[in-house]
Amino acid sequence: MIRLFKHYIPYPVLFLGLLDLCLLAFAAEMSWVLRASQIGMDAGTIYDRPGPIFSFALALEIALIAVGVYGTEALQSLRFAAARIIVAISLAIIFLSILAFTLPGITLWRSISLYAMLSSIFLLMAVRVILGTILDMSVFKRRILILGSGTRANRIAKLSRKPESGFIVSGFVSMNEGPAIVKTAIKRSEIDDLPQHVIDLGVSEVVLALEERRNSLPVADLLTIKTTGVHVNDMSSFLERETGRVDLDSVNPSWFIFSDGFSSGRRLSTVFKRSFDIVLSLLLLIFTGPIVLLFAALIKMESRGGAFFKQERVGLYGQKFNILKLRSMRADAEVSGKAVWASENDPRITKIGRFIRKVRIDELPQAWSVLTGEMSFVGPRPERPQFVDDLQTKMPFYAERHMVKPGITGWAQINYPYGASIEDSRHKLEYDLYYAKNYTPFLDILILLQTIRVVLWPEGAR
Incomplete structure (x- = not known):
């Protein structure tokens, strides 16, 4: 995920949103060129009409966000996505019609808008079909290692199996904290060098999901892991980022005190x-x-x-x-x-x-x-x-x-x-x-x- 203005956005959503914005601008430009050729007018270049092209693309992109085109359901179902895309384009056209009345010249002509609307529906659906066919979405997911094998670790394992999950669990390490619920966890005693184990797995993040940190927290190893460029996170902060909520089952007063947020400088x-x-x-x-x-x-x-x-x-x-x-x-x-x-x-x-x-x-x-x-x-x-x-x-x-x-x-x-x-x-x-x-x-x-x-x-x- 990328953190934008203190809010986390999954990489696949950001990638798809930027791609959609480019496709919408492309649809508007091609529609302008097509209509110009039909009436025998010199189309010029896109630099001659930045306002109409980008007002169309931006209005439709905002409408796509508003109706939930980048939500979990729409990302998993083409039928669901198609319905939301049509509603979004309809809302955007209404908004652009009002904008054309209040600020003449800032929007596309009505005939061009019709072409752009139809081509946008085709392009937005086509890119979703193509990406769903040729692209394994797991390439956008982060690979993490979980330190822990108890109830907390099992919660993260269940979260990773959800379709909307933005991460893949590469492994679990049992840190001598009691009975292991995650049976696939490797015992810490079986790993000679924990930092090297992290490097060998190719993970980008280590998450602490320990039931009891006393005598289980490998401070020296975590310091070495951190200096290699691998992010180290506690479970509460990890769940906040992945779920968009503060997990009451894992937080404590010290987490609120020392974590970022609740800024007075705003x-x-x-x-x-x-x-x-x-x-x-x-x-x-x-x-x-x-x-x-x-x-x-x-x-x-x-x-x-x-x-x-x-x-x-x-x-x-x-x-x-x-x-x-x-x-x-x-x-x-x-x-x-x-x-x-x-x-x-x-x-x-x-x-x-x-x-x-x-x-x-x-x-x-x-x-x-x-x-x-x-x-x-x-x-x-x-x-x-x-x-x-x-x-x-x-x-x-x-x-x-x-x-x-x-x-x-x-x-x-x-x-x-x-x-x-x-x-x-x-x-x-x-x-x-x-x-x-x-x-x-x-x-x-x-x-x-x-x-x-x-x-x-x-x-x-x-």
């Missing part, structure tokens, strides 16, 4: 984030106002009670605030006043409510909380005080998720289905901690783009 990023929140929340309130009012009227028609409701949530540094949402449940959903988790096919949800939850329309009024500064567009989901009090006693590091502003969408929301239990909250906390630890404007933009995918394909919405 004042410029904070200013950017707040400015972005103000502009986007104003635009959202203006342009979605009619939609919110329409569904507010439908909610009033369907069931008794107000169309909107306020609910107390926990925000930055544990401070409480009220969010405004469209009502999606019956007015008597919590008669006793006690907070209750929403469940799948919850009978309290109305027909209109079920729809607005799936497409996230019920969340739109929260833009007001973003405008007032109580929330951000991107951040951990704000929870109710009753849930927070309960969860803080049941899982470690829960309070750390409140070190950043809560958001309408977030890293957990796009990576994990709607949480409606303690176990769901634990998984989502791992993603929230990753976001709080690794926040950058780049990650915010990535999350906002991926939110489009969640809206279009609302898996797990309740």
